[in-house]
Amino acid sequence: MVCREEVRRRRVRDQTGQYALKVEGVDEKVQVLKMEVFVLTELAARGGRHFCRIEDKGRFGNFNYVVMTLVGKSLQNLRKERPTQCLTLACALSVGIQCLEALEDLHGIGYLHRDVKPGNYTIGRPELRELRKVYILDFGMCRKFTNDQGVIRKPRAAAGFRGTVRYAPISCHMQRELCRKDDVETWIYQQVELTVGRVPWREVQDMNQVGEYKKRCRQPPGLYELFAPPCPKEFIEILQIVDALKYYDQPNYQQIYGLMRRALQNCGQPEFPYDWER
Numbered sequence: 001m002v003c004r005e006e007v008r009r010r011r012v013r014d015q016t017g018q019y020a021l022k023v024e025g026v027d028e029k030v031q032v033l034k035m036e037v038f039v040l041t042e043l044a045a046r047g048g049r050h051f052c053r054i055e056d057k058g059r060f061g062n063f064n065y066v067v068m069t070l071v072g073k074s075l076q077n078l079r080k081e082r083p084t085q086c087l088t089l090a091c092a093l094s095v096g097i098q099c100l101e102a103l104e105d106l107h108g109i110g111y112l113h114r115d116v117k118p119g120n121y122t123i124g125r126p127e128l129r130e131l132r133k134v135y136i137l138d139f140g141m142c143r144k145f146t147n148d149q150g151v152i153r154k155p156r157a158a159a160g161f162r163g164t165v166r167y168a169p170i171s172c173h174m175q176r177e178l179c180r181k182d183d184v185e186t187w188i189y190q191q192v193e194l195t196v197g198r199v200p201w202r203e204v205q206d207m208n209q210v211g212e213y214k215k216r217c218r219q220p221p222g223l224y225e226l227f228a229p230p231c232p233k234e235f236i237e238i239l240q241i242v243d244a245l246k247y248y249d250q251p252n253y254q255q256i257y258g259l260m261r262r263a264l265q266n267c268g269q270p271e272f273p274y275d276w277e278r
Contacts, residue, residue: 173211
């Protein structure tokens with residue numbers, strides 16, 4: 001293990017004296033922390049809105065380490081703590097906007113997340129008065145989709161499955177190269193789970209069957225099974241917008257925000273306080 005006291009002596013404390021520590025063996029075949037540091041450093045330089053701040057990084061013995069912002073509970077845990085197993089509609093819509101903002105910022109520096117799910121989003125900590133702020137975490141599966149000149153890379157002929165089966169986009173099930181629309185498609189499935197409490201293929205175990213289920217949800221009756229009440233009609237519009245995108249297309253984030261805000265205005269619930277503030 002990394003010696004925590006050695007790390008503690010470095011510049012690692014926020015105003016509450018708490019932080020998060022991630023460690024990784026220097027001999028690990030896949031260096032996840034390297035990607036994490038690179039992405040977070042570039043996001044910090046661009047003013048990313050929903051990301052942890054790196055306080056310190058380095059090597060101690062046979063481990064690399066990163067010290068960063070300590071965050072609060074995940075959206076997954078917050079959902080499961082609710083008696084209904086879902087968030088209220090206004091809360092789900094409001095945090096969903098923040099979740100998409102995080103993806104827009106990540107895409108803005110040329111990276112895909114490729115593992116969007118409620119467990120990879122958190123809120124801030126109450127002692128920092130960040131119960132209404134959403135953070136996105138875990139960039140180990142990120143992939144750069146642009147080259148050094150900012151030009152989008154050509155898709156590979158075949159790509160392995162990346163992400164979590166429950167939330168993965170259809171392209172992932174088809175072993176296609178992922179693009180920005182796929183992160184947004186995954187965000188839609190996340191929104192359904194936060195809003196309803198489940199996605200309709202939750203109990204399906206076979207990865208290929210899950211992919212076919214998602215395809216069936218593009219047309220009625222599967223479409224209405226996916227967007228069960230209280231999902232607003234705007235979710236259907238967003239899915240249609242995203243499904244129409246091609247590999248090189250940039251999602252129209254502002255159009256999606258507009259639909260989310262319209263749904264929020266029409267849902268008949270106040271945006272604040274969030275469910276976990278009550």
